[in-house]
Amino acid sequence: MSEPNGIFIKGSGVISTSGFSTEELFLNCLKAKSGIVSGVGFVDGDHLADLTHRFQKKLESGSSANSKILKMSLNAISQALETAGMDSFDPACDGLIVATTSGLIENWEDSLINSIADQSMKANLDDEPLGMYLFALREILGHTGPSLLVTSACAAGGQAISIAGDWIRTGKVKNCLVVGAEVLCQLILNGFRSLKLISEDLCKPFDQNRSGINLAEGAAALLLSSNKVGATAQIMAADFFLDGYHMTSPEPNGEGLEKSIRANLKYSKVSASEVHYAHLHGTASPANDISESNALKSIFGEESLVFVSSTKAIHGHTLAASGILETSLAAYCFVNGHFPQSANTSVVDSKITQNVVLNDPRPLNGDYILKSTLGFGGMNSSVLLGRVRV
Template sequence: MKINNNVFINYFDSISCAGNNPEEMFESICQKKDTICIDSSYVKDKDVAIGKVSIKKDLNDILLERIENLLLNTNLKDFKNTLLVIGSSVGGMNETERLFFKNKNYKKINPKKHSIDAISYFLKQKYKFYDDVSFSTACTSSANALGYAKEVILKGIYKNVLVIGIDSLSYTTVCGFSALSVLSSKPCTPFDKNREGMNVSEGFGILLLQNIKEENSIELCGVGYSSDAHHMTQPHPDGIGAKKAMQNALNDASLTIDDIGYINAHGTGTYANDFSELNAINSLFVNKKPKVSSTKSVTGHSLGAAGAIEAIISSMVLQKQTIPANKGLNEIQIEGINYSIETTSSNVNYVLSNSFAFGGNNVSLIFGLTK
């Protein structure tokens, strides 16, 4: 039996190093603003480029304020009939670190404030949700959360799903990526021949998905998953898993490569990711070459929050009919890609957004204008 429910994004909000709200973030991306800072406090004897939010508050406190704004500006008065879906790779790890470094021991650490579902635990202290689910699949966490939201709305299980992708800066993650030798000491330059690595960042993306269409709704049309399981931390160099995820998303949306007007690439600025993703795009988009850019040179890589934040960017591309530039792309290494070097106005009906993670965990999402 074919289910005919559609899934619509009816509200979104965000904070990142690129801006304190979606409008600021999109403007920073389009204007190729310098938003990444150099920091020497996270990795011993090493400068790394990271993305910090400008508001000097705990990220969870900012999140609470934004949830209040959501209730004031949507058709929801409460969350009693809403499923909460969290995507995070850090969870409450930064809270644990803060207490450990302060007290020099673990005795005052609350396990409920450490785990991946620490965000939902925190929110449930103030709000009553129908239920909650937390995803932690590294850099695909909130992309998987969005895919799950689409599935439960399509099946008629829920009418309202609140998806939040969130990650704070953590010593554990920054030092972990440093140990892998993939951090850059300058703002990252995805797809550029002279790339140095990635920029870990913090932030969140909030999206309200519903089964009803509103005036400015964006439709979540397709979701594609794959797992190439090539290596613990590196994707398959030919992009086998990435290609499969994109094709699965097209199939799910009943679209072809000719329908996609823009690809928001995962584009972390690491050698392994750049080659794998671009090879996958070249392999799949043979005749039709949509514009491609990575926005992480401005937003940084917010890990588990990246899928949600880039879902918002993709939605704004559709709403504004504007394709953002790929900042820092000065010397192309892989040909055959229709890189977005400068921000341009363009007729775009569908956007494909990629999120790829350790272990070959891949998610592609397709967003479209409502008809």
């Protein structure tokens, strides 16, 4: 049962610091149960199942076979395919789009650092190309359909959803598995520290005392389809735009995000007043939160009634995976009937005029949810989700 231009979320899976399924993480968001410790979030790899046997084959050899990012990804993919129905994805012709900024870096970073230390320059960098992560997934899944790896910084996940939607709409594929994953490494941790963006405490999105972000590991998978049977949400529109402002800061007025949200509304023919809740990127960096708020102000007005929140204090910022992981959460609001509060936010910054949800979850009384994601290099993306009409 496919609808013209209809793109549906048929299955979702999540591996995070605060939950090993979409439902578990969502409920922990409602309970404000965080997995962040001392400002960062590491996934407990010991509790990840080795799921390669579920798929076509194990990796033949090499360090990739045991890499954490692959285990996390396969756990998330397995959940997505189980919820969608294992026969809902044909690896021979359906699409696979992945989003990551560092791929299999755990396999080569130490080797590079050690080779610099001993001046040997004998590191093994065979897994260094980002595409190796995608190739490893394809080999395990036996995937031979269209594939792509998107690495547009932290907006990559949102972009991957957009491209998957395009592939389905244009008939390139019928279904598309969208996967985002990230593990923390020295490059990322020390790089963000050098930019002075990290908070050692639990982050406080939109709070007047916010002091930075919590980086975290995570993986998420969504099975998108033109078939709406059993779907949890419809992707009404998904767009992405540059803002051309700065290498590491979003444009202060949120111009890029505003453009993306306006494109969502125009394409879907949904009015701004119909959007009930916006799950924002809300990293708790001073620049991000103001930029997002200003984008929303332009569209929804100064005294907007749209409820907004960020769940970064629960699962942390999973970089390229964030757009997919948090779209999973946003879609799950339609299943649960509530949307989460902005955990660990106490006093909203006076420059942020949106209706930030504090303290407790709220009932979802509308049909449309917005999800925004921003990234370094002026990347902005947004996904408009709708309730599936039976």
